[in-house]
Amino acid sequence: MSIRERLSGNEAVAIAMRQINPDVMPAFPITPSTEIPQYFSSFVANGLVDTEFVTVESEHSAMSAAIGAEAAGARTLTATSSCGLALMWEELYVAASNRLPIALALVNRALSGPININADHSDSMGARDSGWIQIYSENNQEAYDNFVQAYRIAEHADVRLPIMICQDGFITSHAVENINLLEDDIVKNFVGEYEPENYLLNNKTSMAVGPYATPAFYMEAKRAQSQGMNNAKQVILDVAKEFKTISGREYGLFEEYKLDDAETAIVILSSAAGTAKDAIDKLRSEGKKVGLLKIRVFRPFPAEEIAQALKNCKAIAVMDRSEGFNSQGGPVCAEVKSGLYNIDEKPLVVNYVYGLGGRDVKVESIEEVYAALDKIVADKTVGEGYRYLSIRE
Amino acid sequence: MSKKVSEMYTETSKWKELTPGCDIYVAGTSKEFRTGDWRTDMPIFIVEKCKQCLLCVPACPDSSIPVKDGKRGEFDLDHCKGCGICVKACPFDAIKMIKEEK
Numbered sequence A: 001m002s003i004r005e006r007l008s009g010n011e012a013v014a015i016a017m018r019q020i021n022p023d024v025m026p027a028f029p030i031t032p033s034t035e036i037p038q039y040f041s042s043f044v045a046n047g048l049v050d051t052e053f054v055t056v057e058s059e060h061s062a063m064s065a066a067i068g069a070e071a072a073g074a075r076t077l078t079a080t081s082s083c084g085l086a087l088m089w090e091e092l093y094v095a096a097s098n099r100l101p102i103a104l105a106l107v108n109r110a111l112s113g114p115i116n117i118n119a120d121h122s123d124s125m126g127a128r129d130s131g132w133i134q135i136y137s138e139n140n141q142e143a144y145d146n147f148v149q150a151y152r153i154a155e156h157a158d159v160r161l162p163i164m165i166c167q168d169g170f171i172t173s174h175a176v177e178n179i180n181l182l183e184d185d186i187v188k189n190f191v192g193e194y195e196p197e198n199y200l201l202n203n204k205t206s207m208a209v210g211p212y213a214t215p216a217f218y219m220e221a222k223r224a225q226s227q228g229m230n231n232a233k234q235v236i237l238d239v240a241k242e243f244k245t246i247s248g249r250e251y252g253l254f255e256e257y258k259l260d261d262a263e264t265a266i267v268i269l270s271s272a273a274g275t276a277k278d279a280i281d282k283l284r285s286e287g288k289k290v291g292l293l294k295i296r297v298f299r300p301f302p303a304e305e306i307a308q309a310l311k312n313c314k315a316i317a318v319m320d321r322s323e324g325f326n327s328q329g330g331p332v333c334a335e336v337k338s339g340l341y342n343i344d345e346k347p348l349v350v351n352y353v354y355g356l357g358g359r360d361v362k363v364e365s366i367e368e369v370y371a372a373l374d375k376i377v378a379d380k381t382v383g384e385g386y387r388y389l390s391i392r393e
Numbered sequence B: 001m002s003k004k005v006s007e008m009y010t011e012t013s014k015w016k017e018l019t020p021g022c023d024i025y026v027a028g029t030s031k032e033f034r035t036g037d038w039r040t041d042m043p044i045f046i047v048e049k050c051k052q053c054l055l056c057v058p059a060c061p062d063s064s065i066p067v068k069d070g071k072r073g074e075f076d077l078d079h080c081k082g083c084g085i086c087v088k089a090c091p092f093d094a095i096k097m098i099k100e101e102k
Helices: A009-020 A035-045 A060-072 A082-087 A091-099 A122-126 A140-154 A184-191 A215-247 A272-285 A303-310 A330-342 A361-377 B083-089
Strands: A003-007 A026-027 A052-055 A077-080 A102-108 A133-136 A163-168 A177-181 A254-257 A264-269 A290-295 A297-299 A315-322 A349-354 A386-388 B040-044 B096-098
Touching: A003 A009, A009 A035, A009 A077, A009 A102, A009 A140, A009 A177, A009 A184, A009 A272, A026 A035, A026 A060, A026 A272, A035 A077, A052 A060, A060 A082, A060 A122, A060 A163, A060 B083, A077 A082, A077 A122, A077 A297, A082 A091, A082 A122, A091 A215, A091 B040, A091 B096, A102 A122, A102 A177, A133 A140, A133 A215, A140 A163, A140 A177, A163 A361, A177 A297, A177 B040, A264 A272, A264 A303, A264 A330, A264 A361, A272 A315, A272 A361, A303 A330, A315 A361, A349 A361, A386 B083, B083 B096
Parallel strands: A026 A052, A026 A077, A077 A102, A102 A163, A133 A163, A264 A290, A264 A315, A315 A349, A349 A386
Antiparallel strands: A003 A177, A133 A297, A254 A290, B040 B096
16 A cells, blocks of 8 residues: 655655665765755664765765765765765766666756856756756656665666666755655565676685776677666666556656647656646647657667657747757757657757746746747747747847 | 786787776786886995895885895896985995886
8 A cells, every 4th residue: 555645846756765674875975965865864873774974074075985985885875966076076087887786866956157046957967968867857756766766777787787777956855745655665675675797895706896898898888888877778667667556657768748639848847847837738728739758767868769759740839948058958958859869750850948046937938938839830830949038139 | 817917918918808998817917017117317336335224115116125034135127216225225335226228
């Protein structure tokens, strides 16, 4: 029986962590993710978990400790946001290339500057090429469900890569909403025990982790690493299928909302998808054929599947909650466009940068995007393809 | 599994043959390689000045001063990187550094 609760996104993820009962959690507090290690440390103090909680002096140390613990054979997780993730940057690459399935609860927050503590995706988008699997959550329920699925994906023998489960700072992490939790033993059975084939604390074999690779080996090492990411797509789908049997909730690489017959559509990640669904309901009641594609899995990027789902639209708007500073648009749009390039029928594409530094995204803001798409369809041309949503001109 | 890393991997190994993260599952692999070949300075052991106090032995970061029957022998120049710490450790001027001609 599922447990009906009302929780913030941070609480929901902390509960998932308690149910997983990991071996080690090194963590350093940073807004808005601070509550995750805070709740978790109370679980440790109250004896609800067997976890070694390490109070490190920085996020650089948090990820370094996580790498050491995971290589030793311990199931390890941590949480961070914004500049905390930026300070982990060097170690993110080490964790991925050493093929260590660490789980990270990322509460998305803008990077400085100007200094700002609110939601946008500049932190995780900056780490998009670090070799971590990235899954984005629309609300507290998805943040919880995605975290429960995280280790089954990351630790899979065909994958062996670290994973970050992202949710929007404050909007999801601090807002309290209804949620259905799974019972402790159901999560425990689903996640299972971590049994790595090789680990440093195994006294039966010698092992060296993270050796130097000369030019004769480095490229082959990277090719092998990329295969783990390629394989992750199918594993994510398989784990989601199994998760449905214990939760009744369905997950894929992305979610389509009224996309089947849509003439115009928005592509978006995380919490603003909920707002967009409201806008779609309103516009549909007025007879407009509008839809949504909400990306759940950004790494690996399901380019072919997304292109197939969008090919019948006349025009789409790809929404980026971070800047790319390439003067062409944001990272989500770059990926979606490259996915569409090799199919014959494709929609016109406009890119919107929106919601930076916690800027509110309202139903009216999304309606504005659909109105702009109508104009693009009527004009048969995109015009300015790189726009800022609701910017004061 | 091979006891030598140089047999586990060669420069013709295909990417599918690499271990995850290039993990190495054997110990003491430096014995298979000349890790001191980028040395510029080289230590010279002056045996007649040596009192066999062995203070140099634990000071060496590369375990390149072999000890047999309680006495040190010639440097292991396959692994010595020429750092010169042994010169500082020796109270009897029994070690000196020279530029290595290659």
